[in-house]
Structures are given as C-alpha cells and as structure tokens.
Amino acid sequence: MILQENKHDFDVAILGNGLSGSLLATILGKLGVSVVLIDGEQHPRFAVGESTIPHTSLLISLLAEKYDLPELNDLVDTKGLATRVCSTCGIKRHFGYVYHRPGQTYDRTEGLQFGTAAREENHWFRQDTDAYLHNLAIHYGAVPRQKTRVTGIEIDKSGVKLQTSAGEEIRARFIVDGTGYRSILAERFGLRENPTRLKHHSRTLFTHMVDVPPFDDANNPLPISYHNGTLHHCFERGWFWVIPFNNIPLSTNPIISVGLTIDPRRYPKPQMAAEQEFNEFLERYPSVAEQFKDGKAVRPWVSTGRLQYSSKNTTGYRYCLMSHASGFVDPLFSRGMFNTVEIIDALLNPLLEALKTDNFDEEAFRPIDVQQQLILDYNDNLVNCSFISWDDFDLWNAWLRVFGLGTFLAEFHLMNGMSDYSRTGDPSYLKGPIKNPIFCEFEDPDYKEFFKTAVETAEAVEARTLDAKEAAKRIFDLADSYAFPVPIRKDALVRARWVKEEAELTENGLGRVRRGFRWALTTPHTRDLVNSAQTFFRWCAHQPDPHLLASNGSKPATLAEPRDVAGVSR
C-alpha cells in the first residue's frame, strides 16, 4: 500500500478538491508532478454548477487527448458518463428559454430553444462527477487531505508553507486555489475588488427537488421537449432554472435541480425562508407554478446574497486562483465550468515550465490573469444585457442572437483548431488567431465590435434613451450586417464527435449548413435554434417556424427579414 499520510512536501498544493482542483490534480499527477489536494469537506458532497456546454466538453476532450487521459472523455460522453462514472446525470440537448409575464400563462410563440450541439451535453450530478474526478486524481498520484482546513499560509522565496487544522505543516513550490467564492487566497492576500466592478446584480435561491414534471410538453411547438435540456423560465429581471437529471433511460436519479435568480435591486431579500420566498414567486407566474405544483425539495434550500464578485489579481508569485475563486457573474448561459476548464488549460504550460526551471516569476502567469479578467467582463455584459432585455420579448429574442453568434463561432473555430491539432500534433493550432479578444481567442475577429455595439444598444434601453423594440430591430440589423463566416468543417465536426466519419457531408452540403446557420442566427422568425435535420432544411429555405406563421400563412410582420450581405452567399 502507498502511504499518504507521512508525505508533507509537494510540488503543487491545490486547495479545493471540486471540479477545478481534482481535474488539475489528475493532469498534474499523470505528468508525474507531486500534488496534495486539500479540502474542508469530504466526497461525496453537494456542489452547484451542473449544466455543461459544448465548450466545456470540447476542452475536456482536448485535455483527455493532450495528456493521454481517456477517463476524462467519460465525463463528456453521455453513455460513458452513465456506464463508467455514475447513473445519476441527465442530458442537455438545448438551452430552452420560455418568456413569462406576471399573472399570465406563457405565450407559446415566446419560447426559444438554442441547440447545445449535434451531440448531447450533460447535466452533471456534481456530487458524483466531482467524486469520480477526485478519485481519478488520487489514482494518478495526488495525495488527498479531505476534512482538512488550512489555518495558515506563507509564500516566500523558499516556497509555500501551509498549516492545517490537523496540525500538519505542508510545503509546496506552488499553490493553486480552487476553493470557489470563499477563496482562501483572495481572503489571505486581500485580492477581492470591493466593491466589485461588475455591473450585473443577482442573488439566487436553489435546491434539488423530486416530482417536477416536464414543462408543458402538450403545448410545446418546438421539436424537442423542454425536459431534454436546461430550461430557463425568464421574466422581468430574473429567471428560474430547471435542470433534470432524470431525462434519459440510463439515469436512475429522479432529481431535478431548481433555482431562482433575481435582481436584488428589484426584488430585495425578504425576511422569510427561501422555500416560502420561492413559493410566493411562483404565484406571479402561473405556467411556472403549474410545473412546480407537486415539487418537493430533497435537500435544504440555499439562499445567497449578491452573487457577483471579482478580484484585482488572480495570479501572483507562486500562486494562481482558479476561475471560480477569481470571480463569478451568474449561472445564466452555463459558462462557469467552461471558464474553469479553460483556465486549467491556460495554467498548465506556464506551471510545468516553472516547476522545471524553478522560476516562479509572476510575469509568466500574468496572461492567465488577463484572460480571467476578460472572461469576467464578457460574462458580465452578456448576463447584464440579458436581464435588461427581459423587459421585452423582442429585445430578448435579439439579445439571444448576440450570445449565439459569439458562442457558435468560437466553438467552430475551436473545433477546427482541435481537429488540426489531432491530425498534426502541432500545439500552435490550439492558439486562436485573435490577438486582442473580448472573451476568447477563438472568437470571430469582427465579434468584438459587434458585441460592443450590441451592449451599448441594450444599455441604452436601461438608461431609457432607446425604446426596447427599436433596440431589438437595431441588434437584428447589426447581426445582419456582420459578415461572420460560419467556419464549419467536416473533419472538425468528426473530431468533436458531432457527426460520424462515414456521414455524407459534401462541401455543397456544408455550404447549406453555413447559410442555414447564418439565416437562423440573424432572423427574428425562428425560435428553433436547434440543429436537427428538419430544422436545417427550414433554415436553408429561410422559412419561419410553422407556429409563428399567422393563420393566413403569412410571416410575422414585426421585424424585417435579413438582407443579403456582400461576400456572404446564402
């Protein structure tokens, strides 16, 4: 047996054995770096952050390839997840957004579905996926210290010294903080921005429930059940999340994750229990209340204060904060775990180099801080403008395209880079071409300008200098005049496992896909942004969703059709 308790000297000490700590420890352990993984709790334990997006899964599969860790692929492949990790997770085929007005049942033409990928994304039951990763890290040599609090930290030229609640002194050459919003290093070194620079304001209440049925399948005009994705019930300055873990036959888990995220300036925290507050909120929105009428919480409610926090610095001499320790905006758009994985990916090379050369000069880690700050500001604008846009459905319909364009294009660029890397082994393909990105170096070169103008347009509505309908029209016009290239390639789709190698996908067919995507993402006349074969045919023919057609078969007249853009064939 390998003795673990008598080891006290390590290359890297990682605080927090959640997703970030355990994933990083797994990779470092596999590379032969000695790691101690310290946490105040013990697995299995509850963690929030359950819905993945293609970016998260693509990057995890990239890490699996780069570091020869096929076990990581089981986290992102639905069947592998159910058969080799745990049978408690659900699937996510789309982001579903249903728009609600107080006192009214929802209008079925105001539900949107945004496809997550041609393959399924996942709803991770974090207590199980985190325990899987933690055990994998130990398998690859990380030394666990669970139920252990850090009581003292010193960092100097000789290294990092930690005192623990067990009376142990642990020494390391570098320290990574994956302890989330209560970040030990942020507290120890006074790293938090106080007040935060973030514009967005929200607080949240959440729990896990049973007996929450699918949302109104009988009236859903869109092709996929809302239950097969992450459902968002959106309303003025807030949203409910519904994340089913019980939506595939392989799952044995009856639980649904449920939350309510609201702007505390509009809805100040009352003096009442979270369950009561949630219940009273439901009374405002009859269609949501209907879905929850039999729901019962299976664990205690959590009710937070303002969710937003940020840090002045996230890296320094011999230390790095993981994404969730650095800052956070809001769970909307499920970007937290993606940001977590991209920071792990960014940290690995400089960290391995520092360990090799014994030079921990903070300059080498500075680009990670720059990246973390960009990510935070992008997320802030993205969510803040979503909350603004929920004043008016047309504005929200427009704003979702701003998110969609950035997301799809960055995904396609990343997929292309990954495919080139897999084919050649050349890591330079994993660096995106963008020098000064707004959120990630794989974004489209013109997205930054498009995003900036779209944010200003939405913020003008908040400042009451622009009408919401006019803002929606301007954002659609802006999207329409933005010549994004939709860089889809068959080899990249195959590498991402979105299509099979043998799939018949000719250049001609891909051209149609590109034009279809372009139309769908720039027209107000489709709520169905899920990429099924049926949808594609309609996109290519520029046909609105059937349920949006008026009874006489004409197109809805509210907003103009996209024009053709020079240089972009449709």
Ligand SMILES: Cc1cc2nc3c(=O)[nH]c(=O)nc-3n(C[C@H](O)[C@H](O)[C@H](O)COP(=O)(O)OP(=O)(O)OC[C@H]3O[C@@H](n4cnc5c(N)ncnc54)[C@H](O)[C@@H]3O)c2cc1C
């Ligand atoms: C309400 C909410 C909903 C979210 N939903 C999503 C989503 O749907 N999709 C998504 O991608 N992201 C989501 N996120 C973000 C996601 O939760 C994080 O990106 C992710 O959990 C980060 O993982 P982590 O391991 O860094 O931190 P965590 O998962 O927070 O793990 C921190 C670990 O540190 C330990 N720890 C904390 N303090 C100490 C201490 N003092 N001493 C020792 N150990 C300590 C904890 O026990 C825990 O094990 C959400 C976040 C919030 C707040």
